[in-house]
Amino acid sequence: MSEREQILLEFEERSRLLEEKKRLTAYRESLAAILKDNPYLGENVGVGYQYFTEIKENNLFYIDKTYFITEWLHRSAKISLITRPRRFGKTLLLSTVRTFLDPHYAEHPEYFEDLKVWQDPLCRMRFGQIPVISVSFGSCKGIDYAHSIRGMLNSLKAMYSSQDDLLTSERLEEDDRNEFKEIREALFRGEETVVENSIPILCRLVYKHYGVKPVILLDEYDTPLLEAYVGGYWEEMIASCRGLFHNTFKENEWFERAIITGVTKISRNSLFSDLNNIETYTITDEEYSDCFGFTEKEVEDALKCQNMDCFQEVKAMYDGFIFGNHRDIYNPWSICNFLDRGKLISYWINTSSNKIIGDIIRRHPVRSKFEIERLMAGEVVHKKINENITFQYMDGDENSLWSLLLAVGYIKADNVEKYEEYTECDVSVTNQEVMSMFRNEILGMFDNGNLYYNEFIRALLAHNTEEMEDILLDITYSSMSYFDTGTSSKRNPENFFHGLVLGLIVSLKDRYRIISNRESGRGRYDIALYPIRPKENAFIMEFKVFDERKEKDLAQTAANALRQIEEKQYEADMIAAGIPGERICKLGFAFEGKEVMVVKEKHRQ
Incomplete structure (x- = not known):
C-alpha cells in the first residue's frame, strides 16, 4: 500500500469514527431528553408490581402517569367512574393517587419531586393533605355468593386495617374508637350485615381524626358483579352492591370526592339508579384518554432506554388501542413483559x-x-x-x-x-x-353453537315441530337464565325468543329472504322466510308467551299464535308475490319460562 493510500485510509477511518462519535453524542443527548421527561425508563423492569411505593422503593421501571392527578384535581366531578380494560394500570394509578394525597406518605415528597404532578402548584399544595380510603374488589370472586362476599369482607377488612391509627387518635371519642373496633371485628368474623355501612362509617371517623373529608378510591368495582353473572348468583350480589353503593356514594356526607375504576360501564338501572353525581369516562371519551396505557412515544422511548432496537416489530404486535382522541395506545402488561423477557408473544389474556x-x-x-x-x-x-x-x-x-x-x-x-x-x-x-x-x-366459542343451528334448520325445513321443540328446550335449559325467560323482567320475553330463533335461522340467508316485524295483511308478523329458489316452501312464524289470565295451557297459547296468523292474513304479501298458499308453512311458537311448544298449520290442499 502506497503512502498516499495509507493516508486516505486513515482519513476515512477518522471520518467514520467522527460520524460514530456524533451519532453516539446525539443518542446520549436524546436519552438525556427522554429521561428528563420520564426519569425511570432506564431502570430494571419489574412485572406485576401494582403499588407505587414498591416501584419507588425498589427503583424500578416506571412511565410517569402522575399528570392524571393534576387533571383530576382540576376537575370538579364528585364521583368519577373510569372504565378501561384489565391490565391497563388502573390499580397502579389509584395507588399513585393514594400515595400522593394521603397524610401517611407526607414525609416522602422525594417520591414525586421529579415527576409531572410536582410541576403544578395546586398539586404541590395538596400533597399529603387529603386522607384517602382505598379498597379493591378484585378479590371478590368465587363459585357462589358465599365465596364472593367473603372476598368483599376481606377487602373491607384490609381497608379498616390500613386506618389502625384511628384507635389511638385523641380527636376521636371513646365511642368512635369502639365503633371502629366493632366494625373491624365484625368484618374479621365475616358478618355480612356490616358491609353496607362500613365505608360511610370509616369516612366519618377519618374526617373527625384529620378534620378533612377523605377521598374514596374503589378499584375493580364491577368484578363481583361480573363473577356473579357468570356464577349464577346475580340477585344476591346486586342487592349487596346496591346497598353498599347507595350508602357510600348517595347518603354519605363525609367524603370529598371519589374515583371508581373497572372494566365495564354497568348501567344506572342496574347499580347507580339513584346516583346523579357521577361522571363516567369510558374508552371512547376524551377525558383521561392517555392516562391509562402507554402512548406510542412512551413505548418508543422505553425501548431506546432499555437498549432494544425493535420498535416496528413491537408496534406491529401490540399497537392498536384507541382511547378517546388518542390513537396508538399500548397495553402496559404486554409491553412490560416484552421489555422483561424480550419475546414477541401474546401476554394479555382476559380470562x-x-x-x-x-x-x-x-x-x-x-x-x-x-x-x-x-x-x-x-x-x-x-x-x-x-x-x-x-x-x-x-x-x-x-x-x-x-x-x-x-x-x-x-x-x-x-x-x-x-x-x-x-x-x-x-x-x-x-x-x-x-x-x-x-x-x-x-x-x-361460535363453533360450540354450530350444532344447535344446524339441527334447528334441518328440523325447520323438514317441518318437524317436535324436533324444533327439543332443540329450543335444550337451549333454554342448558344456557338461558331467568333474565331471558322470566316474566318478572322488564324485558319482553317474546322479543327475546324472537331474537333467538332469528339467530338460529340467519344462515339461511342464501336460500331465503328473511323478514322480521313487517306489516302484511291486517297486522305485523314476527318472522317470514321468502324462498329465493322456485318451488321451495315459505314460512311465517308468530311468537307468544303464555298468559295465565287468558289461556289454560301452553297448547292454547300456540294455537292462538296460529290463529293470529290466519286472522291477520299475514300470508297476504306472500300470495301477492306469487307464492301458492299450499307452500306457506305457518308456525306458532309458545313459551312459558323455559318451556317451549311449536305447532304448525297443515298445508292447504
Whole structure:
C-alpha cells in the first residue's frame, strides 16, 4: 500500500469514527431528553408490581402517569367512574393517587419531586393533605355468593386495617374508637350485615381524626358483579352492591370526592339508579384518554432506554388501542413483559371476561358470527353500540356482546360519534396479539353453537315441530337464565325468543329472504322466510308467551299464535308475490319460562 493510500485510509477511518462519535453524542443527548421527561425508563423492569411505593422503593421501571392527578384535581366531578380494560394500570394509578394525597406518605415528597404532578402548584399544595380510603374488589370472586362476599369482607377488612391509627387518635371519642373496633371485628368474623355501612362509617371517623373529608378510591368495582353473572348468583350480589353503593356514594356526607375504576360501564338501572353525581369516562371519551396505557412515544422511548432496537416489530404486535382522541395506545402488561423477557408473544389474556363473552356467544351462536368473521379477515364493521351494560338483558341482547368486546379491549372504536347513550363507530380487532386470541377462543366459542343451528334448520325445513321443540328446550335449559325467560323482567320475553330463533335461522340467508316485524295483511308478523329458489316452501312464524289470565295451557297459547296468523292474513304479501298458499308453512311458537311448544298449520290442499 502506497503512502498516499495509507493516508486516505486513515482519513476515512477518522471520518467514520467522527460520524460514530456524533451519532453516539446525539443518542446520549436524546436519552438525556427522554429521561428528563420520564426519569425511570432506564431502570430494571419489574412485572406485576401494582403499588407505587414498591416501584419507588425498589427503583424500578416506571412511565410517569402522575399528570392524571393534576387533571383530576382540576376537575370538579364528585364521583368519577373510569372504565378501561384489565391490565391497563388502573390499580397502579389509584395507588399513585393514594400515595400522593394521603397524610401517611407526607414525609416522602422525594417520591414525586421529579415527576409531572410536582410541576403544578395546586398539586404541590395538596400533597399529603387529603386522607384517602382505598379498597379493591378484585378479590371478590368465587363459585357462589358465599365465596364472593367473603372476598368483599376481606377487602373491607384490609381497608379498616390500613386506618389502625384511628384507635389511638385523641380527636376521636371513646365511642368512635369502639365503633371502629366493632366494625373491624365484625368484618374479621365475616358478618355480612356490616358491609353496607362500613365505608360511610370509616369516612366519618377519618374526617373527625384529620378534620378533612377523605377521598374514596374503589378499584375493580364491577368484578363481583361480573363473577356473579357468570356464577349464577346475580340477585344476591346486586342487592349487596346496591346497598353498599347507595350508602357510600348517595347518603354519605363525609367524603370529598371519589374515583371508581373497572372494566365495564354497568348501567344506572342496574347499580347507580339513584346516583346523579357521577361522571363516567369510558374508552371512547376524551377525558383521561392517555392516562391509562402507554402512548406510542412512551413505548418508543422505553425501548431506546432499555437498549432494544425493535420498535416496528413491537408496534406491529401490540399497537392498536384507541382511547378517546388518542390513537396508538399500548397495553402496559404486554409491553412490560416484552421489555422483561424480550419475546414477541401474546401476554394479555382476559380470562374472566372471556367467560361472559363465551356465555353470550353460546346462547346466540349465529347472530354475530358473520361480523366476527369479517373482523378476523381484518375488515372494519360499522356498529351502533350502547356502552352501558345491563345484566338483566345481557343474555338476549346482541349489543351486550359488542359492548363487552369494546370494554375489554378486544375491538377498538374509530370514527366515533356519540348520540345520547349510543356510540356509533367503526370497529376492528385491536392488534395482532388480540387477533391470536380471537382465532384460539372467540371463533371456538361460535363453533360450540354450530350444532344447535344446524339441527334447528334441518328440523325447520323438514317441518318437524317436535324436533324444533327439543332443540329450543335444550337451549333454554342448558344456557338461558331467568333474565331471558322470566316474566318478572322488564324485558319482553317474546322479543327475546324472537331474537333467538332469528339467530338460529340467519344462515339461511342464501336460500331465503328473511323478514322480521313487517306489516302484511291486517297486522305485523314476527318472522317470514321468502324462498329465493322456485318451488321451495315459505314460512311465517308468530311468537307468544303464555298468559295465565287468558289461556289454560301452553297448547292454547300456540294455537292462538296460529290463529293470529290466519286472522291477520299475514300470508297476504306472500300470495301477492306469487307464492301458492299450499307452500306457506305457518308456525306458532309458545313459551312459558323455559318451556317451549311449536305447532304448525297443515298445508292447504
